[in-house]
Every structure is written in structure tokens, then in C-alpha cells.
Amino acid sequence: MGQITNSFLEAFKLIFSFDPELIEILYLSFEITIIAVLISSFIGIPLGTVLACTRFYFRKAIISIFFALMGLPPVVVGLFVYLIFSRSGTLGWMGLLYSPTVMIIAQIILITPIICCLTFQTIESAHLKYREFFQSFHIGRLKAVNAYIIDSRFELITVILAGFGRSISEVGAIIIVGGNIDHLTRVMTTAIALETSKGNLSLAMGLGIILLLIAVFVNVAMIFVKNKFLNPSNQDL
Amino acid sequence: MIFKPITKLSILITIVIICLPPVFAKSILVQSSTSLKNSGFYQHIIPVIKNELGIDLHVVAVGTGQAVKNALNCDGDLLITHAKEAELDFLKTGFGSKRSELMYSHWLIIGPEDMANSLTVKNDIADAFYLIFSRKYKFVSRGDNSGTHMREIKLWEKAGLNPRKFSTNWYMEVGSGQGATLNSSIQLEAFTLTDSATWFSFQNKGNAQIAYKDEKNFNVYSLTTINSKKCPNIKLNESEEVVDFLTSKRGKALISSFSINGEIVFFPL
Missing domain, CATH: 3.40.190.10 (Periplasmic binding protein-like II)
Known part of the structure; x- marks a missing residue:
């Protein structure tokens, strides 16, 4: 028990010390996660919508593949991205290995399938519900899709938050491609891994508590935004 | 209504991506053994090297075996490892250019x-x-x-x-x-x-x-630079500067001034 109490103390000490190194690590964690989540949303949400509302050959196969990709082990993604961006790899000439950019790329590979599949499910259920209704009024497909997205915006925010949660807590892939370099590619999760390997368990746990608190804060903020600005009762559609 | 914030966000992302901190300063990538990073040794020497040579060390800490493998992929400018045989094998592959013994611990x-x-x-x-x-x-x-x-x-x-x-x-x-x-x-x-x-x-x-x-055989760390013929992207000049500095008198003094809880752990060779 002593260590757990210590780690809470350590967390509060860290928070109130405003340690510049901690702020740097936090900043990078959020920069990488937010950019990765936004790019993944821009890919995943349209892709999921297209898969939900259209019919074409191999559609079911593609959907199954995306669902399988949701369970991608991060370490495998890390290795894959490493081999591509390594100096001896296909894109090695870009010199991106061990940079935040390549960490974002690994994160995008990890979370795009999640966002795509969850969007697919949300939009498909709206599509099945309203398809005949829209057809009977001769409303075009684009307008219908627009309506589906507006109708399921609550669920889509949850979808994005799921991606955020996966991304901010991820360590296996980004430690391989980022290298956990001090002041360059060190983020919260890789810092926790480093402190654990130094035997600094309460500091590692303290960092974990801070990560958790921030994740809770982000989720609460998103729910607040959702209820305040996206609630149908506040807004004309 | 719903698309407007998304448009704004997309502009924001573009700005953030453009503003991603570019690295202008001279730096080299070090593939290192984990023990050096975990002990805080790099925090001791990096600021000094930055000050003296204007070179920043970006340290990736993996095991010696992994470090050598990464160097064989040209993903590193300098190796700091502690397995003599693996280092000599690495030199034999032609990827290594010069190996110099730096220091030892127990x-x-x-x-x-x-x-x-x-x-x-x-x-x-x-x-x-x-x-x-x-x-x-x-x-x-x-x-x-x-x-x-x-x-x-x-x-x-x-x-x-x-x-x-x-x-x-x-x-x-x-x-x-x-x-x-x-x-x-x-x-x-x-x-x-x-x-x-x-x-x-x-x-x-x-x-x-x-x-x-073990008082008889020591844990010897050595520096290995990479052959620029095999890896043209390697920053050979910078890594040689770092090697020269660390093996110089001042570098040795820097190594022996590093202590953990008052205990000196690295002894320059």
C-alpha cells in the first residue's frame, strides 16, 4: 500500500512543481495524440461512412479486414513503421525515424481502423433506419449522408474519444519508432516505461496518475461540449 | 452547422503540422546500451557536449544486440555499447569504422x-x-x-x-x-x-x-563510429568530434566526475 500512497503524493508533487520537463513531455504527448486523432478522423469517418452507405464488390471483405485491424498489436505496427522508415527501408531517405512525425504515423495506423469501424457501425444503423424514408422523399444520397452524420454526431464524438484513448495510452509502437529520446520523442507513456525500468516505481505511477487525470479531463470536456453545443434542444438543424 | 468547426479544425491541423518544431541544431543519433541511459550518465554529459561542441546527442537506449542491428540499418551515427565480441563482429561487417574503448564499470x-x-x-x-x-x-x-x-x-x-x-x-x-x-x-x-x-x-x-x-574482468563500454561508405547519411564528422572529445583528457575528467549517490561508477580507459 505504501507505494501506491507514495505515487499519489509523487503525482501531486509533480503537478504542482510545474516541472518544465514534465510540461514538455505532456505537450508532446498531446501534440502527437491530437494530430493523430484528427488525421485518423479525417480518414476514418468518411471511409466508415462510405462503407456503410454504399454497396460494391468486396465491400464485406474490406469491412472484415478493417474490423480485424482494430486488434492490431502496437508492437507489430511499431516494427512495421520502423522497417519502412529505417535508413535502409523504403522511405528511409526521408530521415524521419526517431521523430514525432513518425510517431504520429504509427498512431494513425493504429487508430484509423478503430475510428473507421466504429463510424461504420454508427452510420450503418442510421442508414438502415432512414434509408427508405429518404428514398420515398427522393432525397439525394449526399444529403442523406449529411443527415446521418448530423444525426449521429454524439456517437461520432464517442468514436473520436475512443481513438483518443487508444492513442494517448499507447506505448508499444511509439517507443520503437520514436526511441524515447529525451527532449525530442519522449512522451508520457514512454517516460513511464523508462521510470519503471529505473525502478522508480512511485514516480512512474505518479506520471500514470497524471496521464489518467488528463484523460478524464479531456473526456469530461468533450461531454460538456457535446451537451452544450451539439444538443438538439439548443440548436436548429 | 456541424461542418464549420471541422473546417476550422482542419486549418488548425495544417498550422500545427507546419509548426512542428524543426531541428536546426547539429545533432547525432546515438544507439546506446540501456544501462548508460538508466543511470543518468547521458544527463551528465549531454549538456557539456552541447556546450563545448554545439552537438546534441539524441540517445536511443536499446540492448547492445538491438543497437548493433539498428546500426546495421544505418539508423544511428554512433554506437555506445558494452559487448566486445559483438562490436568486433560489427567492425568485420564493414559497417563499423572505428572502435575506441571509453570506460569501464563493474x-x-x-x-x-x-x-x-x-x-x-x-x-x-x-x-x-x-x-x-x-x-x-x-x-x-x-x-x-x-x-x-x-x-x-x-x-x-x-x-x-x-x-x-x-x-x-x-x-x-x-x-x-x-x-x-x-x-x-x-x-x-x-x-x-x-x-x-x-x-x-x-x-x-x-x-x-x-x-x-567481479574485480578481475570489467564491463567495458566502447564507442564505435559508422562507416560512411556503407551509410552515406551518417554524420561522421560530428560523431568523430564527440568521440575525440570523450576520449580526450577533458572527456575523461567529465566521465570520472559522474557519480551516483556519491559513488563513482565509470572509470575512463
Whole structure:
């Protein structure tokens, strides 16, 4: 028990010390996660919508593949991205290995399938519900899709938050491609891994508590935004 | 209504991506053994090197085996490792350009408090290893092809044993970094091989103690630069500058001024 109490103390000490190194690590964690989540949303949400509302050959196969990709082990993604961006790899000439950019790329590979599949499910259920209704009024497909997205915006925010949660807590892939370099590619999760390997368990746990608190804060903020600005009762559609 | 914030966000992302901190300063990528990073050694030397040479060291800490593999992919400008044979093999591949021995620390066997005295009678570390084998004391092995793991295998062989044939009842390969291995061996009340720098800086010692200190053979760290003919993107000039600085008189003074809790752990060669 002593260590757990210590780690809470350590967390509060860290928070109130405003340690510049901690702020740097936090900043990078959020920069990488937010950019990765936004790019993944821009890919995943349209892709999921297209898969939900259209019919074409191999559609079911593609959907199954995306669902399988949701369970991608991060370490495998890390290795894959490493081999591509390594100096001896296909894109090695870009010199991106061990940079935040390549960490974002690994994160995008990890979370795009999640966002795509969850969007697919949300939009498909709206599509099945309203398809005949829209057809009977001769409303075009684009307008219908627009309506589906507006109708399921609550669920889509949850979808994005799921991606955020996966991304901010991820360590296996980004430690391989980022290298956990001090002041360059060190983020919260890789810092926790480093402190654990130094035997600094309460500091590692303290960092974990801070990560958790921030994740809770982000989720609460998103729910607040959702209820305040996206609630149908506040807004004309 | 719903699309407007998205448009704004997309503009924001573009701005953020453009503003991603570009790296202008001179820097080299160091593929390093984990023990040097975990002990805080780099935090001691990086600011000085930055100050003196204007070169920033970006350190990726992986096991020695992994570090050599990464260097074979040209993903590193300088190797700082501690396994002589692996380093010499690396030079033979033609990827290495020059190897210079930098400093040494001590090899230690760590064990639970109540059994810590059982190994001290032996006057050679290989004998201590044989004792662990013959009494079937629990032993945790790195199992990750790191410098420490290579050393451990060598010591078993020196004692006339083949670790591949050991029973898993007492010989456990965890396949993790040094810190994680220490964490497991302390929880399992087992013996394990480590180096003095890692041990003195390790915070979660529990009731484990030094059971044996090897005074005969040292844990030698060396610097290996990469051949620019094999890897044209390598920053050879910068890494040679760093090597020259670290092996100079001032570099040696810098190394010996590093201490953990008042204990000097690295001795320049």
C-alpha cells in the first residue's frame, strides 16, 4: 500500500512543481495524440461512412479486414513503421525515424481502423433506419449522408474519444519508432516505461496518475461540449 | 452547422503540422546500451557536449544486440555499447569504422539478502555462476541479446555449462531490459547479473544486495563510429568530434566526475 500512497503524493508533487520537463513531455504527448486523432478522423469517418452507405464488390471483405485491424498489436505496427522508415527501408531517405512525425504515423495506423469501424457501425444503423424514408422523399444520397452524420454526431464524438484513448495510452509502437529520446520523442507513456525500468516505481505511477487525470479531463470536456453545443434542444438543424 | 468547426479544425491541423518544431541544431543519433541511459550518465554529459561542441546527442537506449542491428540499418551515427565480441563482429561487417574503448564499470551479481553471502567465497565470477548452477539457486536472465545477456552466456560457458539446457525451474529468461529484469528478479528472490551503474541508480532494490563483485574482468563500454561508405547519411564528422572529445583528457575528467549517490561508477580507459 505504501507505494501506491507514495505515487499519489509523487503525482501531486509533480503537478504542482510545474516541472518544465514534465510540461514538455505532456505537450508532446498531446501534440502527437491530437494530430493523430484528427488525421485518423479525417480518414476514418468518411471511409466508415462510405462503407456503410454504399454497396460494391468486396465491400464485406474490406469491412472484415478493417474490423480485424482494430486488434492490431502496437508492437507489430511499431516494427512495421520502423522497417519502412529505417535508413535502409523504403522511405528511409526521408530521415524521419526517431521523430514525432513518425510517431504520429504509427498512431494513425493504429487508430484509423478503430475510428473507421466504429463510424461504420454508427452510420450503418442510421442508414438502415432512414434509408427508405429518404428514398420515398427522393432525397439525394449526399444529403442523406449529411443527415446521418448530423444525426449521429454524439456517437461520432464517442468514436473520436475512443481513438483518443487508444492513442494517448499507447506505448508499444511509439517507443520503437520514436526511441524515447529525451527532449525530442519522449512522451508520457514512454517516460513511464523508462521510470519503471529505473525502478522508480512511485514516480512512474505518479506520471500514470497524471496521464489518467488528463484523460478524464479531456473526456469530461468533450461531454460538456457535446451537451452544450451539439444538443438538439439548443440548436436548429 | 456541424461542418464549420471541422473546417476550422482542419486549418488548425495544417498550422500545427507546419509548426512542428524543426531541428536546426547539429545533432547525432546515438544507439546506446540501456544501462548508460538508466543511470543518468547521458544527463551528465549531454549538456557539456552541447556546450563545448554545439552537438546534441539524441540517445536511443536499446540492448547492445538491438543497437548493433539498428546500426546495421544505418539508423544511428554512433554506437555506445558494452559487448566486445559483438562490436568486433560489427567492425568485420564493414559497417563499423572505428572502435575506441571509453570506460569501464563493474559486473555485479545481485541476490536476495539472506543468500547474499553464499557466493562471496568464490574467487572467480565463473565459479560463483557454477555455484548458482549446482545449488539450483533461482536465476533471472535478460534473454534479450543485450551486452549483459551476452556477458552472462559467456560466464556460464566459462563455468563449463550450457544455459540452453538449464531447467526453467530455476533459470528464467525474462527477455526484458535491465530495469525490468531487476524488478522481476527482486520479486522472484532470484540472482541476476547486472552492472554497477544500473545497480547504484536503481530505486526499487527491495531486500536485494550485491552478492558478488567481479574485480578481475570489467564491463567495458566502447564507442564505435559508422562507416560512411556503407551509410552515406551518417554524420561522421560530428560523431568523430564527440568521440575525440570523450576520449580526450577533458572527456575523461567529465566521465570520472559522474557519480551516483556519491559513488563513482565509470572509470575512463
